[in-house]
Amino acid sequence: MYFPSWLSQLYRGLSRPIRRTTQPIWGSLYRSLLQSSQRRIPEFSSFVVRTNTCGELRSSHLGQEVTLCGWIQYRRQNTFLVLRDFDGLVQVIIPQDEKMPTGEIEIKVKTAELLNACKKLPFEIKNFVKKTEALRLQYRYLDLRSFQMQYNLRLRSQMVMKMREYLCNLHGFVDIETPTLFKRTPGGAKEFLVPSREPGKFYSLPQSPQQFKQLLMVGGLDRYFQVARCYRDEGSRPDRQPEFTQIDIEMSFVDQTGIQSLIEGLLQYSWPNDKDPVVVPFPTMTFAEVLATYGTDKPDTRFGMKIIDISDVFRNTEIGFLQDALSKPHGTVKAICIPEGAKYLKRKDIESIRNFAADHFNQCSLLGKLRLECADLLETRGVVLRDPTLFSFLWVVDFPLFLPKEENPRELESAHHPFTAPHPSDIHLLYTEPKKARSQHYDLVLNGNEIGGGSIRIHNAELQRYILATLLKEDVKMLSHLLQALDYGAPPHGGIALGLDRLICLVTGSPSIRDVIAFPKSFRGHDLMSNTPDSVPPEELKPYHIRVSKPTDSKAERAH
Amino acid sequence: MYFPSWLSQLYRGLSRPIRRTTQPIWGSLYRSLLQSSQRRIPEFSSFVVRTNTCGELRSSHLGQEVTLCGWIQYRRQNTFLVLRDFDGLVQVIIPQDEKMPTGEIEIKVKTAELLNACKKLPFEIKNFVKKTEALRLQYRYLDLRSFQMQYNLRLRSQMVMKMREYLCNLHGFVDIETPTLFKRTPGGAKEFLVPSREPGKFYSLPQSPQQFKQLLMVGGLDRYFQVARCYRDEGSRPDRQPEFTQIDIEMSFVDQTGIQSLIEGLLQYSWPNDKDPVVVPFPTMTFAEVLATYGTDKPDTRFGMKIIDISDVFRNTEIGFLQDALSKPHGTVKAICIPEGAKYLKRKDIESIRNFAADHFNQCSLLGKLRLECADLLETRGVVLRDPTLFSFLWVVDFPLFLPKEENPRELESAHHPFTAPHPSDIHLLYTEPKKARSQHYDLVLNGNEIGGGSIRIHNAELQRYILATLLKEDVKMLSHLLQALDYGAPPHGGIALGLDRLICLVTGSPSIRDVIAFPKSFRGHDLMSNTPDSVPPEELKPYHIRVSKPTDSKAERAH
Incomplete structure (x- = not known):
């Protein structure tokens, strides 16, 4: 059996699972989405040459001959490699001597077929590899291989x-x-x-x-x-x-x-x-209620910090700007109570809240925005207000x-x-x-x-x-x-x-x-992979009785 | 209880099934598509005020109070009416005296609510009413009420x-x-x-x-x-x-x-x-095989009448036009055997086959078309070749x-x-x-x-x-x-x-x-219900930098 210098080439092998050194990283996560019985439903290996997916193999498969199809995730010399498919990873041993690493199972190669070669990828298909979104969208077909x-x-x-x-x-x-x-x-x-x-x-x-x-x-x-x-x-x-x-x-x-x-x-x-x-x-809640309570018609109700009308408290106040507010028709004084705010918020936080309020003054949605702003501040101080689960x-x-x-x-x-x-x-x-x-x-x-x-x-x-x-x-x-x-x-x-x-x-x-979304557009409405939208030759516009009108041709060109 | 002069108005009633005079015409046909247990899955009456669909009621419901929603299919004086929904028809009695017609069940009205009125329909929602397709497409929302x-x-x-x-x-x-x-x-x-x-x-x-x-x-x-x-x-x-x-x-x-x-x-x-x-x-079958056997790459294989190469039979013929054909390179003589053709086909059928062949002469798909033409002729003579089931x-x-x-x-x-x-x-x-x-x-x-x-x-x-x-x-x-x-x-x-x-x-x-298709276009690509496609004011074309170009404006207008 000859192994060329693979990088991350496609691979199909008829092989035998023996002990495996590592847990399948992806497989264990997919397990929660998919069923995990021995004969799985859905059946992912119907109609194709493989007998199993990479992420499916367990110690219960020990001794069976299996056929796998996938991409090479990692390779060390010509002794072992990690094969990847959508369902997970599995370690494959290319027999040199009867080396037997620790772990649950691994695959001992009997025959192998190289199905396609692969150029050097613009980025690696690994979770920790950070890529810009533009690069991810340009090579969307590679980004789709990521776990996420x-x-x-x-x-x-x-x-x-x-x-x-x-x-x-x-x-x-x-x-x-x-x-x-x-x-x-x-x-x-x-x-x-x-x-x-x-x-x-x-x-x-x-x-x-x-x-x-x-x-x-x-x-x-x-x-x-x-x-x-x-x-x-x-x-x-x-x-x-x-x-x-x-x-x-x-x-x-x-x-x-x-x-x-x-x-x-x-x-x-x-x-x-x-x-x-x-x-x-x-x-x-009614529209009137959410506006009064949260200052928005789409409130985040994972946390409290509701808006409270405290006008009555200040009905006889001598504080000037509160008197002013209450003397106007429909004038009210409202408050948001920040739980343990005094403990978590620093002087500069209070300052930033004051600035935020000044920036959004006279917008009726101010209190709703302020509530979210305060939540952001509390969370940067380590308080968990909006539980992601x-x-x-x-x-x-x-x-x-x-x-x-x-x-x-x-x-x-x-x-x-x-x-x-x-x-x-x-x-x-x-x-x-x-x-x-x-x-x-x-x-x-x-x-x-x-x-x-x-x-x-x-x-x-x-x-x-x-x-x-x-x-x-x-x-x-x-x-x-x-x-x-x-x-x-x-x-x-x-x-x-x-x-x-x-x-x-x-x-x-x-x-x-x-x-x-599998193939989204960028925020400007472009498909960065295929360069869409694109220009069309005039003869293809003719059947539709339209012409491109560029009243300020040179300007429009420059805008690109 | 007051009943206005209904024609085919919407109707909701809380009522009691008693014996019914007629079988529900639609319901019995739907029965093959839907399940027919007492508590049906799917459940068609969840989340709404009705307790049952019109087509669902059986003698097992006798004595129950039910709420139905539907359209009035037929009405006689103010004594009884037939209520229709997507699932079928049911007869409803408006109590005058304790009249009791024959049949399985019918509904005795307790209360009734008129939900909407209805203008005189352009056609009746009955199977036997023939309408042109243009009328059906123009009033598609009414055509959709038909059983079919x-x-x-x-x-x-x-x-x-x-x-x-x-x-x-x-x-x-x-x-x-x-x-x-x-x-x-x-x-x-x-x-x-x-x-x-x-x-x-x-x-x-x-x-x-x-x-x-x-x-x-x-x-x-x-x-x-x-x-x-x-x-x-x-x-x-x-x-x-x-x-x-x-x-x-x-x-x-x-x-x-x-x-x-x-x-x-x-x-x-x-x-x-x-x-x-x-x-x-x-x-x-391979492409070569279907062409040789059926004269088309999409043969109707519900019936035989295959194309047979009979060149060998005529290798030594003295019939002139057959000699001619066979003397050419790749020249062949082919035949379709029409079972009991002599019994079913008349002289004018043979004549029409000959004319059809002449019209399509030199088209390689001729024999395939001739096979279908012969099938059409046989079927007009009462032979069932293409079983619709x-x-x-x-x-x-x-x-x-x-x-x-x-x-x-x-x-x-x-x-x-x-x-x-x-x-x-x-x-x-x-x-x-x-x-x-x-x-x-x-x-x-x-x-x-x-x-x-x-x-x-x-x-x-x-x-x-x-x-x-x-x-x-x-x-x-x-x-x-x-x-x-x-x-x-x-x-x-x-x-x-x-x-x-x-x-x-x-x-x-x-x-x-x-x-x-729920809302198809006509063969010219028009939606006859809404008059689509339609003209667009020039200011709505501007953001897209296009103009309508009508090189021969007056001609194009006249073409409408």
């Missing part, structure tokens, strides 16, 4: 599979694919365009299957879900992706509590076994139905989207004080992140028309198909969408959603 | 779910989402473009995740699958869709027989219970690796795609007679339709470079990331993609793939 990416993508796949079992097999939901080549929505300024072969006509890549899921309810499908690809062109926003995935759900004849129970059951059922189980039901869910309900338009505060825009049903107690307000009407929208918050949102929808065509045309002053023509559908016996219905990328990011404790 | 669309979409969802269980839970495949905003592929003339915010730079919507699945194998993911949305801009081709779905699979360390066993197991496992089970293994699978293997280019027959193009590995016995031919090299491509054919195709891929960077640059004369720069990836220890790998829309179309016996 394998773990993240496999956990994502398994968690989505459990969600499907829960929805499809246990609760009769129908998995329905909806089009991504659709019509732009009114005001859909963040939608990618796709030119068609008809001059001047475009498809649009929708931000969500919202219209389709409602139409499916009108179509009597009763319970719909989809792991839906969605698109949003937000230019350069950190930790956003131009395409992303949501668990998209809609049900007929349901109310808010029905959707909430469904989602609680869904997360409980699909939660990874290696994490603490999800406790249901999740607590619920803790998952704290919260429903936020009773959002306002409308907000004043940013450009023109005397006009209204939907706080979420124009199909959201008003709160049953507030329907009369639509005709008198629409600004005060609450909606049947609900958000799901996890550890300070919004991971889902949904609503009971309007199923009455007249009400939908009134809100679109009279209150929002939208062009109803673009939605005539939806309004018409509501006219033909639309059932009461509602739904929700969970942001899958964000959810998996939180579950795996990843620093960025890019770590739970 | 409900059956098709629910069967599709269940079959895909079984496939996922097989791949994910039984065989350790990882469900990985790959980007749809990608780089155009060399010669990818059928790819939709998506303008980016960088002047002159475009994303492309890929025709398949081919590059990504191979990169995932380089990344050590070992077993990948995805129910992948794919895009192809073919303009107006009948029974094609601009977006479609494939079951996309890739494995490392696998050979052709491994992929074949995997797919046979997959189809057997996911096949609907109400059809005859799938028998495995599927027969295999029979599913006849066939693997076709050993395709040529290259074909002469249509534009320039002295140059080569890939018969399938440039990543297909050559047949192991034919590698030497790549350097001598590449036209003769066979590939490791395989097609799966069902009842005369190609429902899948795949190959073992090239995992050697040098060989891939040689084929791309030297044989195919492609610009390798656009694929540099893939070639580089092969250089870093790519494992041997292969895969397959099944066309899901076509497969479900055949399984459900639907006339068109539009019948197994």
